[in-house]
Amino acid sequence: PQQRQQQQQQQGQPAAAGGHETQQQQQPQQQQSEEDVPFQPTPEELKQMEETLPMFVETMWGLSVMDIESTVRQAAKKVLKDMAVDESVRRRRAEGLIEMGRVFRDASAACKEEELTAAPDAKQRIEEALLKAAAHAQEKSGR
Numbered sequence: 817p818q819q820r821q822q823q824q825q826q827q828g829q830p831a832a833a834g835g836h837e838t839q840q841q842q843q844p845q846q847q848q849s850e851e852d853v854p855f856q857p858t859p860e861e862l863k864q865m866e867e868t869l870p871m872f873v874e875t876m877w878g879l880s881v882m883d884i885e886s887t888v889r890q891a892a893k894k895v896l897k898d899m900a901v902d903e904s905v906r907r908r909r910a911e912g913l914i915e916m917g918r919v920f921r922d923a924s925a926a927c928k929e930e931e932l933t934a935a936p937d938a939k940q941r942i943e944e945a946l947l948k949a950a951a952h953a954q955e956k957s958g959r
């Protein structure tokens with residue numbers, strides 16, 4: 817240790833610098849090893865995720881619906897208020913939007929009837945997929 821201090825002093829480095837340098841070299845290695853460890857939820861955390869999953873899915877569904885409605889509303893506004901075309905073109909666009917709305921409404925009604933007699937709805941499928949993924953993660957972690 818004394819020889820190292822003497823060498824550092826001869827090189828113009830304070831004696832404490834050597835120890836600080838070693839600490840700095842060790843810290844990135846320690847941080848890197850902590851980052852390499854994958855997240856493994858505890859059984860309690862998995863149970864809490866399963867309990868909150870329906871609320872999460874419902875929230876995401878609602879946000880998606882709001883985003884789609886907003887996008888359609890903005891697009892319709894631009895198409896109908898486009899002053900670069902004459903009124904007859906805007907009128908035909910409006911009629912086309914009305915027809916498209918009817919098609920979507922009818923398709924929605926058909927899907928609702930089908931849901932009652934057939935497969936679960938999209939929200940339920942998402943919920944089931946997330947639950948399966950959580951169960952798979954729990955199996956992999958061996959807990």
